[in-house]
Amino acid sequence: MRKWLEAAGYSVFFTEWNSSTLVKDTTKMGKKKKSLTPTTFSLLHATDFADRLFYYILPPLKAGQIVLADRYVYTAFARDVTRGVHPKWVRKLYNFAARPDRAFYFKVPIQTAIERILRARAKIKYYEAGMDLNLSHDIVDSFRLFQSNLLKEYDKLTDEYGLTVVDATLDINEQQEMVRDAVTKALEGYSIKRRTHGRKKNVFWRRFTVPPAR
Amino acid sequence: MAAKKTYFGDGLPYRPLGNLKGKLIAIEGTDGVGRTTQIDLLREWIELQGHAVLETGWTRSNLMSRTIEAAKMGNMLDRMTFSLLYATDFADRLENEVIPALEAGFVVLADRYIYTALARDWMRGKEKQWIEDVFGFAVVPDLVCYLRIDIENLIPRVIESGGMNYWESGMDLHLGDDLFESFKKYQEGMIHHFDDMAERFRFEVIDARHSIDDIQKELRAKIAPLLEKKKRTLEEVPEAQKSESA
Numbered sequence A: 001m002r003k004w005l006e007a008a009g010y011s012v013f014f015t016e017w018n019s020s021t022l023v024k025d026t027t028k029m030g031k032k033k034k035s036l037t038p039t040t041f042s043l044l045h046a047t048d049f050a051d052r053l054f055y056y057i058l059p060p061l062k063a064g065q066i067v068l069a070d071r072y073v074y075t076a077f078a079r080d081v082t083r084g085v086h087p088k089w090v091r092k093l094y095n096f097a098a099r100p101d102r103a104f105y106f107k108v109p110i111q112t113a114i115e116r117i118l119r120a121r122a123k124i125k126y127y128e129a130g131m132d133l134n135l136s137h138d139i140v141d142s143f144r145l146f147q148s149n150l151l152k153e154y155d156k157l158t159d160e161y162g163l164t165v166v167d168a169t170l171d172i173n174e175q176q177e178m179v180r181d182a183v184t185k186a187l188e189g190y191s192i193k194r195r196t197h198g199r200k201k202n203v204f205w206r207r208f209t210v211p212p213a214r
Numbered sequence B: 001m002a003a004k005k006t007y008f009g010d011g012l013p014y015r016p017l018g019n020l021k022g023k024l025i026a027i028e029g030t031d032g033v034g035r036t037t038q039i040d041l042l043r044e045w046i047e048l049q050g051h052a053v054l055e056t057g058w059t060r061s062n063l064m065s066r067t068i069e070a071a072k073m074g075n076m077l078d079r080m081t082f083s084l085l086y087a088t089d090f091a092d093r094l095e096n097e098v099i100p101a102l103e104a105g106f107v108v109l110a111d112r113y114i115y116t117a118l119a120r121d122w123m124r125g126k127e128k129q130w131i132e133d134v135f136g137f138a139v140v141p142d143l144v145c146y147l148r149i150d151i152e153n154l155i156p157r158v159i160e161s162g163g164m165n166y167w168e169s170g171m172d173l174h175l176g177d178d179l180f181e182s183f184k185k186y187q188e189g190m191i192h193h194f195d196d197m198a199e200r201f202r203f204e205v206i207d208a209r210h211s212i213d214d215i216q217k218e219l220r221a222k223i224a225p226l227l228e229k230k231k232r233t234l235e236e237v238p239e240a241q242k243s244e245s246a
Helices: A002-007 A021-033 A038-062 A073-083 A087-096 A110-120 A139-161 A172-186 B035-048 B065-074 B079-103 B114-123 B129-137 B151-160 B179-200 B212-235
Strands: A012-016 A066-070 A104-107 A164-167 B023-028 B053-057 B107-111 B143-148 B204-207
Touching: A002 A012, A002 A066, A012 A038, A021 A038, A021 B065, A038 A066, A038 A073, A038 A087, A038 B079, A073 A087, A073 A139, A087 B129, A104 A139, A104 A172, A110 A139, A164 A172, B023 B035, B023 B079, B023 B114, B023 B212, B035 B053, B035 B107, B035 B212, B053 B079, B065 B079, B079 B107, B079 B114, B079 B129, B114 B129, B114 B179, B143 B179, B143 B212, B151 B179, B204 B212
Parallel strands: A012 A066, A104 A164, B023 B107, B023 B143, B053 B107, B143 B204
Antiparallel strands: none
16 A cells, blocks of 8 residues: 555655553553553553654645554454443544544454454464453453454444445455545546645644534 | 532443432642642541542542553653543552442542542643543542642742652643743643633632631631531431522
């Protein structure tokens, strides 16, 4: 994706979830000591995200460039709510985030997801399996339960935020083609030289807000 | 009636508060008003009455204190990151220390509470709602005592007791030409926010220009009813004799 955009002449900035140096060590330590609660877990990731947003995401956006994010706030919405934080709270927490022009959700059926991860890893990690939630004493069982709750949460987000769903069981080239089509559409009317963004009086990104209660 | 504890906002769905037996008392006030001295004295006094006391203070969590110190050294933090670091520290202490202590019936003395975080965030940005939402998981204290001082009286105190530091002067905000001007403007702003909150959140305001002994006396007078109530419920005083709690 990144190479494809670059080849088309765009400057692309890439950012990954949970990668700022500021809170990396703390997260690691907290995980090791198993002292993280759902809320501190959530806040640490939000801190990491804020740090990256202000240093690596907003400046290129304001300069009119493309930012490609490997996971975004939806990861927090899904995971933190599955862990037990209030769904409204986590959305308000991330209210300072810029809303993406396009968000893709690579979806696989629960069974496939579990098999893929179990096959790829020698050992499942404590927090990855949601062991802190006491779903089950067995780590594999806990992992299955946690992951299926997580997928349910993602389904809700898909409706709420209009995520573009990509069938991740398809051949990788096929997936890429679909994504490229969608991105091409999203980039319609966008040219690299465009510089109006930064000059606009109001912020040009949309905010995450809590949807009105149904 | 013993007031049931509540969360400020959305709360922690996985941690219903139920009936927390302990009391949560927050001592607020800007830097240099003498909070720590007062809390030390209070602790002794409360313990002598047979209550277990837990003291909790800003950036003292095991999880975060080192990260926050490191971040302050670097001084390249934007407003959200700064506030979120404090919120994480607060959450860690709340869930791992404060709530368990309240469950066990402790009197928890908080050397500053979320109000300090709110005021600091408001000093750094126009939008006010966000930080209040973030701290929606905090437990509402039984009592907030606000040690209030004016800027004229605060300045000599701070200078005598070790001088002004970078963050207490809000130097990151570039409010003034030098440390002194910046400190003055920053602390004036903080006092302004505290005054607003004093009304909104019903703080007990205590004049911090008085002597240490006088302040302590006033603090004890405000806190005593809370402690008495705790004893009375144990002795099962008839409903009619109990005073109405605010």
